[in-house]
Amino acid sequence: MASGNDQMMEMFLYEMGTLLEQLDEVLLNSEKSQELTEDAISEIFRIMHTIKGSSAMMELNLISTVTHKLEDSFFLIREHGIDQEHFTELFDLMLDASDFLKSQLDAIQNGTELAEENDDLINRAVAFYNILKGGPNPQASAPAAPAVPAAPAPAAKEQEPAQPSAQPVAAGGKGTMHFEILFEEDCGMENLRAFMLVSNLKAISNVVAYYPHDIETNPETAMEIMVNGFVVTLESQLTPTQMQEFLEKQMHVSSATLLTEEQLARRLGQTTDVSGARYEACVFFEEDCGMENLRAFMLVNSLRSSCKVISYSPTDIESNPESAMLIGEKGFQMILESPLSFSALQDTLRKGMHVRSVTLKELSAAPAASNASETTKAPSAPAGTGAPAAASQPQKAQEAKHEPAQEKEHEKKHNAVKTPVKQSLISVSLDKLDQLMDLMGELVITESMVVRSPDLKGLTKLDNFQKAERQLRKLTDELQDMVMSIRMIPVSGTFQKMQRIVRDMCRALGKEAELVTMGEDTDIDKAIIDSIADPIMHLVRNAMDHGIETPEERRRAGKPEKGTITLSAQNTGGEILITISDDGKGLDPQKLLEKAKKNGILTKPASEYTEKEAYMLLFTPGFSTKEEVTEYSGRGVGMDVVKKNVEKVGGTVQVESKLGYGMSVILKIPLTLAIVDGMDVSLGGATYTLQITSINESFKAKNDQVIVDTEGNEMIMIRGNVYPIIRLHELYNVPNAVTNIEDGILIWVQSGDDSACLLVDELIGEQQIVVKPLPKYLNRFGVKEYGISGCTILGDGNISLILDVGAIIEKVLEKR
Amino acid sequence: MAQVQNNVVLTEQEEDTMHGKYLVFDLDNQQFAIPISHVIDIINMQPITWVPNCPDYVKGITNLRGKVCPIVDVRMRFGKEPQEYHDRTCIIVVEEQGAPVGLVIDSVSEVITIDDENISPPPKFSTSAEARFIQGVGRTDSGVKLILDYQAVLGEDNVIRVEEVE
Numbered sequence: 001m002a003s004g005n006d007q008m009m010e011m012f013l014y015e016m017g018t019l020l021e022q023l024d025e026v027l028l029n030s031e032k033s034q035e036l037t038e039d040a041i042s043e044i045f046r047i048m049h050t051i052k053g054s055s056a057m058m059e060l061n062l063i064s065t066v067t068h069k070l071e072d073s074f075f076l077i078r079e080h081g082i083d084q085e086h087f088t089e090l091f092d093l094m095l096d097a098s099d100f101l102k103s104q105l106d107a108i109q110n111g112t113e114l115a116e117e118n119d120d121l122i123n124r125a126v127a128f129y130n131i132l133k134g135g136p137n138p139q140a141s142a143p144a145a146p147a148v149p150a151a152p153a154p155a156a157k158e159q160e161p162a163q164p165s166a167q168p169v170a171a172g173g174k175g176t177m178h179f180e181i182l183f184e185e186d187c188g189m190e191n192l193r194a195f196m197l198v199s200n201l202k203a204i205s206n207v208v209a210y211y212p213h214d215i216e217t218n219p220e221t222a223m224e225i226m227v228n229g230f231v232v233t234l235e236s237q238l239t240p241t242q243m244q245e246f247l248e249k250q251m252h253v254s255s256a257t258l259l260t261e262e263q264l265a266r267r268l269g270q271t272t273d274v275s276g277a278r279y280e281a282c283v284f285f286e287e288d289c290g291m292e293n294l295r296a297f298m299l300v301n302s303l304r305s306s307c308k309v310i311s312y313s314p315t316d317i318e319s320n321p322e323s324a325m326l327i328g329e330k331g332f333q334m335i336l337e338s339p340l341s342f343s344a345l346q347d348t349l350r351k352g353m354h355v356r357s358v359t360l361k362e363l364s365a366a367p368a369a370s371n372a373s374e375t376t377k378a379p380s381a382p383a384g385t386g387a388p389a390a391a392s393q394p395q396k397a398q399e400a401k402h403e404p405a406q407e408k409e410h411e412k413k414h415n416a417v418k419t420p421v422k423q424s425l426i427s428v429s430l431d432k433l434d435q436l437m438d439l440m441g442e443l444v445i446t447e448s449m450v451v452r453s454p455d456l457k458g459l460t461k462l463d464n465f466q467k468a469e470r471q472l473r474k475l476t477d478e479l480q481d482m483v484m485s486i487r488m489i490p491v492s493g494t495f496q497k498m499q500r501i502v503r504d505m506c507r508a509l510g511k512e513a514e515l516v517t518m519g520e521d522t523d524i525d526k527a528i529i530d531s532i533a534d535p536i537m538h539l540v541r542n543a544m545d546h547g548i549e550t551p552e553e554r555r556r557a558g559k560p561e562k563g564t565i566t567l568s569a570q571n572t573g574g575e576i577l578i579t580i581s582d583d584g585k586g587l588d589p590q591k592l593l594e595k596a597k598k599n600g601i602l603t604k605p606a607s608e609y610t611e612k613e614a615y616m617l618l619f620t621p622g623f624s625t626k627e628e629v630t631e632y633s634g635r636g637v638g639m640d641v642v643k644k645n646v647e648k649v650g651g652t653v654q655v656e657s658k659l660g661y662g663m664s665v666i667l668k669i670p671l672t673l674a675i676v677d678g679m680d681v682s683l684g685g686a687t688y689t690l691q692i693t694s695i696n697e698s699f700k701a702k703n704d705q706v707i708v709d710t711e712g713n714e715m716i717m718i719r720g721n722v723y724p725i726i727r728l729h730e731l732y733n734v735p736n737a738v739t740n741i742e743d744g745i746l747i748w749v750q751s752g753d754d755s756a757c758l759l760v761d762e763l764i765g766e767q768q769i770v771v772k773p774l775p776k777y778l779n780r781f782g783v784k785e786y787g788i789s790g791c792t793i794l795g796d797g798n799i800s801l802i803l804d805v806g807a808i809i810e811k812v813l814e815k816r
Numbered sequence: 817m818a819q820v821q822n823n824v825v826l827t828e829q830e831e832d833t834m835h836g837k838y839l840v841f842d843l844d845n846q847q848f849a850i851p852i853s854h855v856i857d858i859i860n861m862q863p864i865t866w867v868p869n870c871p872d873y874v875k876g877i878t879n880l881r882g883k884v885c886p887i888v889d890v891r892m893r894f895g896k897e898p899q900e901y902h903d904r905t906c907i908i909v910v911e912e913q914g915a916p917v918g919l920v921i922d923s924v925s926e927v928i929t930i931d932d933e934n935i936s937p938p939p940k941f942s943t944s945a946e947a948r949f950i951q952g953v954g955r956t957d958s959g960v961k962l963i964l965d966y967q968a969v970l971g972e973d974n975v976i977r978v979e980e981v982e
């Protein structure tokens with residue numbers, strides 16, 4: 001049960017590890033060839049930018065500052081290039097920086113102390129920046145260092161209270177002090193809070209010891225901290241009062257008390273007594289919930305954070321399904337130790353999933369003397385009175401037996417509960433899953449090659465063959481579902497990460513906003529999630545930074561002070577839609593165009609740009625709508641990376657905006673890696689494939705059913721609604737295709753809210769297809785915008801193009 | 817796995833032995849050469865699926881043993897008149913950005929060795945359209961071979977600059 005923060009740290013470490021690897025590769029290659037290509041510069045720049053952002057988010061200020069400085073230099077290099085003579089210096093600096101970052105990474109991973117400062121590196125970076133900027137006079141320009149765009153301002157803020165106050169304390173010496181820290185009630189996960197606190201403290205002081213010391217690994221310490229507080233011993237140049245202030249400002253800290261040595265000793269001596277009172281509980285589950293043993297197991301697990309489960313009966317719930325019946329009849333007995341009050345514990349138990357009723361008894365110090373029983377309501381329990389009584393007999397006996405070896409027993413149980421969880425999961429490299437997927441694809445193709453083999457034509461007695469064929473199809477279908485499901489994970493993890501970003505950025509930018517997520521249980525292929533996590537993060541940052549206004553601006557605009565960013569995922573059958581929208585100021589096409597013109601990225605006269613095209617300028621490399629550079633965004637990296645990453649998985653990016661009311665970015669991610677049901681159609685002698693999910697129906701139409709508007713656009717009425725007819729052969733300039741609507745066939749297709757009828761020559765048939773992306777080489781010809789999203793290899797070895805209904809409709813409407 | 821690694825090692829060795837070796841092919845009565853280390857396959861003409869919205873010289877995509885491979889007609893890329901494909905028409909498959917791309921040429925003839933010192937830069941004042949696709953001229957006993965810069969063939973045409981538009 002990793003908490004959000006743990007997960008985030010893990011993600012951060014992983015991300016940073018990969019980025020640093022990439023960085024080294026780029027640097028070493030460039031150094032070897034003694035040239036910096038434009039790609040290499042952007043790559044390094046992007047890496048620095050990403051590390052800067054994520055490390056700031058994790059409150060690793062030093063890393064963020066260092067990368068920020070380096071990013072500044074690469075910003076200049078990207079704009080103005082760099083002389084060959086600076087290469088050695090540049091590579092030395094960058095590789096040293098990379099080493100430093102790696103050492104920090106290791107430190108985080110091993111839980112050792114992080115470096116507090118690395119002025120040498122920062123100074124070198126600043127000096128180098130000045131060389132690049134103002135020619136070879138680092139000395140003269142060094143004092144002007146603050147002129148560097150947005151120096152570490154936001155990042156350094158945390159450290160500010162620490163540094164300036166360094167002098168007034170005991171001359172030069174570091175004072176040792178002890179604090180007892182209490183966290184806010186019901187903040188939950190106290191051990192993790194404490195862990196975060198320790199990492200924060202490490203940034204400004206030397207943490208000598210803390211108690212409990214196993215906070216990272218042992219969730220049960222949460223309870224102890226909740227009751228007794230968290231004790232930390234540290235050395236710092238701050239005065240105790242300053243330190244106390246610092247501590248009390250930290251998240252969720254309700255109070256920090258300075259302890260003397262004596263108090264400390266006493267405090268550490270007493271800590272064993274955390275357990276609180278002991279209770280006996282009997283839990284009944286809802287009658288038809290089934291699998292009572294597993295419910296019980298889940299319950300025990302969920303209780304771990306708030307109390308100590310000393311023993312339970314039946315004891316073999318994980319391994320013996322028959323215990324389900326026993327629990328159903330007699331209830332699930334537990335002996336608990338908890339610091340919670342009677343009623344609080346009772347509430348906790350009742351809130352457990354599928355719990356119908358709870359009987360709780362407080363046991364006095366000696367477990368045997370448990371007469372002060374209090375039976376809580378058992379509303380619909382017919383056996384409510386009889387069962388607990390009957391059950392208490394064996395329970396008592398067991399209790400007595402367990403008592404002497406209680407501690408041991410508890411430990412054993414603890415292990416027994418944890419092991420199976422570990423063993424039932426294995427991690428598999430994504431490569432192997434990719435290979436499995438490829439093989440699956442080949443298998444599907446081969447299957448249709450066999451089943452549709454031309455050799456079978458004309459044969460009539462194929463009963464056995466057909467039987468075997470059906471069997472084979474069933475098996476491959478199942479296998480395929482299984483392979484697909486292995487790769488699917490919910491997007492909630494990625495969405496979770498965004499909560500933190502929004503929160504942090506609100507603080508840093510002085511804005512108010514909340515993130516609303518929808519459809520976070522949508523399952524997406526792991527590979528796709530990996531490649532869209534970055535784009536989503538950029539888009540959320542962008543919405544926070546550029547979209548949402550400050551509270552005053554919002555008030556003036558008559559909007560609620562708190563902005564809303566909505567992040568939603570939706571599976572529309574054929575593709576996944578991920579929408580990032582905000583209710584901020586929206587986009588002004590005119591301003592976008594002006595800006596683009598200034599940056600020289602317009603490819604045609606400004607007047608020829610449509611609103612949509614103007615929005616898309618956002619995603620052009622080198623475009624940025626904000627003048628100043630902030631910790632989070634600016635400079636126009638990111639947005640072009642967003643588009644690139646999304647296109648890499650075969651997706652598209654769309655922008656919608658209303659000036660003053662906000663904007664949304666829609667990522668359409670097709671299931672490129674998927675095997676889908678397709679309908680093959682023919683057009684001018686070639687085969688095209690439509691996804692079955694996008695087809696409503698197909699029909700023959702008479703010429704007199706066709707309605708033509710004043711502009712010559714053809715439409716047809718289906719059940720009272722009028723839909724445009726799209727002649728595919730016209731859109732694609734296909735020769736030799738059927739042009740008379742009566743001779744061809746109309747396919748009524750749907751994509752989201754858009755609907756239209758496509759005219760094709762004829763239907764060929766339905767089959768499962770393996771979607772393959774189009775070769776990258778074709779991307780430059782805008783094939784995707786014309787509605788060709790991929791291709792598939794047919795049973796006869798030929799290739800069929802897969803049509804993307806949404807893009808076709810959009811293209812046609814744009815033309816009209 | 818082991819097999820894969822062996823292959824990698826092999827290609828590295830091969831690359832050494834392949835240096836200076838060129839595949840010679842005919843195109844419009846001229847002899848061209850392409851470094852053999854860049855060639856991953858030579859196949860006969862096979863069914864090609866036409867892709868809409870592409871320039872004429874992009875013939876479409878084909879199935880190269882399970883991989884989807886775009887096909888470029890070099891003759892048309894040079895701006896010359898198209899010619900009917902016949903049984904000697906070949907597709908030279910090269911690798912571009914990690915993916916295979918097929919080049920349609922009239923016919924392949926042989927593999928020869930051209931030493932580096934026998935290669936001179938392309939003539940600067942050539943007016944023919946194909947000049948920018950030539951990276952050098954190789955002199956051999958059997959005549960002059962134009963060394964094809966396949967990356968230029970597969971590269972993008974110069975994008976119109978903003979100044980020119982406005």
